[in-house]
Amino acid sequence: MAKLELSGIKKSFGTTEVLKGIDLTVEDGEFVAFVGPSGCGKSTLLRLICGLDEITAGQMAIDGQIVNDVPPAKRGIAMVFQSYALYPHMTVADNMGYALRLAGTSKQEIKARVDTAAKVLRINNYLDRKPRQLSGGQRQRVAIGRAIVREPRIFLFDEPLSNLDASLRVEMRIEIARMKDRLGTTMVYVTHDQIEAMTLADKIVVLNAGRVEQVGSPLDLYNKPQNRFVAGFIGSPKMNFLTLGAATGESRFAVPGGEIRIPAGLSSAPAEIGIRPEHLELVDLGQQHTLTGTVSMTEHLGSDTYAYVSLSSSEEMLVVRLSGERAVKRNQTIGIAFDPEMIHVFSADGQTIASARPVALEAA
Amino acid sequence: MLDLSSTTAKIVFGLTLALIGFFLFFPVYWMITSSLKADAELYKIIPTAFPQEITLHHYWTALTQGRLPTYLLNSLITSGSSAALNSLLALYAAYSFAKYDYFGRQPIMLLMLSAQMFPFGLLLISIYPLWTQFGLLDTQIGLILSYIVFALPVATYMLFSYFSQVPDELIDAARADGASDLRIFHTIVIPISIPPIVTVFLYSFMWSWNDLLYSMTLIVSDDKRTIGPGLLLTYLSDSNSDWGGAMAASLVASAPIVVAFMFLQRYFIQGVTAGAVK
Numbered sequence: 001m002a003k004l005e006l007s008g009i010k011k012s013f014g015t016t017e018v019l020k021g022i023d024l025t026v027e028d029g030e031f032v033a034f035v036g037p038s039g040c041g042k043s044t045l046l047r048l049i050c051g052l053d054e055i056t057a058g059q060m061a062i063d064g065q066i067v068n069d070v071p072p073a074k075r076g077i078a079m080v081f082q083s084y085a086l087y088p089h090m091t092v093a094d095n096m097g098y099a100l101r102l103a104g105t106s107k108q109e110i111k112a113r114v115d116t117a118a119k120v121l122r123i124n125n126y127l128d129r130k131p132r133q134l135s136g137g138q139r140q141r142v143a144i145g146r147a148i149v150r151e152p153r154i155f156l157f158d159e160p161l162s163n164l165d166a167s168l169r170v171e172m173r174i175e176i177a178r179m180k181d182r183l184g185t186t187m188v189y190v191t192h193d194q195i196e197a198m199t200l201a202d203k204i205v206v207l208n209a210g211r212v213e214q215v216g217s218p219l220d221l222y223n224k225p226q227n228r229f230v231a232g233f234i235g236s237p238k239m240n241f242l243t244l245g246a247a248t249g250e251s252r253f254a255v256p257g258g259e260i261r262i263p264a265g266l267s268s269a270p271a272e273i274g275i276r277p278e279h280l281e282l283v284d285l286g287q288q289h290t291l292t293g294t295v296s297m298t299e300h301l302g303s304d305t306y307a308y309v310s311l312s313s314s315e316e317m318l319v320v321r322l323s324g325e326r327a328v329k330r331n332q333t334i335g336i337a338f339d340p341e342m343i344h345v346f347s348a349d350g351q352t353i354a355s356a357r358p359v360a361l362e363a364a
Numbered sequence: 365m366l367d368l369s370s371t372t373a374k375i376v377f378g379l380t381l382a383l384i385g386f387f388l389f390f391p392v393y394w395m396i397t398s399s400l401k402a403d404a405e406l407y408k409i410i411p412t413a414f415p416q417e418i419t420l421h422h423y424w425t426a427l428t429q430g431r432l433p434t435y436l437l438n439s440l441i442t443s444g445s446s447a448a449l450n451s452l453l454a455l456y457a458a459y460s461f462a463k464y465d466y467f468g469r470q471p472i473m474l475l476m477l478s479a480q481m482f483p484f485g486l487l488l489i490s491i492y493p494l495w496t497q498f499g500l501l502d503t504q505i506g507l508i509l510s511y512i513v514f515a516l517p518v519a520t521y522m523l524f525s526y527f528s529q530v531p532d533e534l535i536d537a538a539r540a541d542g543a544s545d546l547r548i549f550h551t552i553v554i555p556i557s558i559p560p561i562v563t564v565f566l567y568s569f570m571w572s573w574n575d576l577l578y579s580m581t582l583i584v585s586d587d588k589r590t591i592g593p594g595l596l597l598t599y600l601s602d603s604n605s606d607w608g609g610a611m612a613a614s615l616v617a618s619a620p621i622v623v624a625f626m627f628l629q630r631y632f633i634q635g636v637t638a639g640a641v642k
Contacts, residue, residue, distance in 0.1 A: 050540055073539075073541065077540070081536070082533070086537075103542060146541075
């Protein structure tokens, strides 16, 4: 187990700066997930932690010891790669024991550690097989086993489940969750799958364009996003955003399909509001509602129904999450109601205005 | 459109293949049958398609009375050594081109490949005085080095293409496991690259085994001669008329290449990297 500290980490490839100063602390035994859009630098950051690429600027420390110039194997880190990266000419046992052999561990010790890890991962019957004789899920277990036998201080995972089919992914996700509880080792996990990040991580780091947008627990990020990017990135389907029109009397703002009041006295001027699909409700026009729109499409997923509502006098569309049983007719004009407490208000530069307390107004 | 499963198509394809096969294999067939015919039958005005009487006399004479065994051994030494050295050098050069980024990598590679654009004979003109200067003329080492000059660029390029496709993650995984760069190359990359290495070895071996121009020019002593010039000078002179012997010797000379192919061809089709990465 180990504490990982990154301060001012920068990485450039030629003239392109991929990481623009990352400050982050991963506590001992913590499971941290890096999420962000493609090209945000999450995999690059993981490679820097592993020692596969050199840090351009900044400092990295493991348990207080600066490791900028320490080679990968000496950092006490093991990495599980997206493509498994198993050595195709070696058996499963040889794959798992390769790092230990390089470290000069005795044969008995290697065998014992490989056997233990193989039993835990239920691959003990395949130890003599070559990777090509294994299924995708088994290969991923071998890749994880190869990391476990090294008994590292920190585990790194680079989108380890993205090559598996949906059902196997769920199974392996549970496997990793169990592993996390059993080993209690510090883990850093890169993923583009929000469900993996939300379910596995103690802490999520949202990266965008080489910068950390927000660090927090999964629910913190969901409930209290610090900016529009995080608000839009965390949550599926993503948060609905509505641009605020010019303020009229009593801080009333026109939004497509209705009007909303955001009391004055804020740190910066509100420019946009956001509300999650699950916090919206479809109501008959006779009932109290704030926005009006027309149902243009519905998606029935069994457990949920997503209604896409075009707002009156606008091309903007809201996604509303409803229960699976709820039937909504297409082209039906309908009212949208919501709890104003659930609204996030953003300034023009995309920052959350935390003190904003909007009031939902009744549609005329 | 032509229906590929129709009888007409089958007949057309069959006939085309038969014609190609005839042109390809008839010389080989003629070589085999002629080597097995007795002298009297060989010189008939109307040649026979099948030997009326099979004799191994020409093989016996070629192997015992001429210098064929010496030529064969010389060829084996020069071709084997040049192929081995060539493959070894190409391995390291290709890997460095494929997986490392350093100053001058691109120009060096282009320079190396440009050597292929010169006609073989032209380079011989510059190699000859150079080898004379270094005392490499009429030596097997000189011949081996001259073969490397030619085969190395192509061999390097062949391996470069393969190494470029070796997944970087595989190399990263080995680095994370604690292997040094050379160790990764020796214990991970080379073992999964056996098929292209065998291909390169065979290519280099065939190149030097089939060479006539260089060995004829750079080797003067009869006891150092390789199989190509050896056969040519023994059997294709104005006074010679031992066609049976020439055919038998040619077959014996071709045997190592054919045998090598028979044993090593499985490597060409074997997908060793299957299962490495998804």
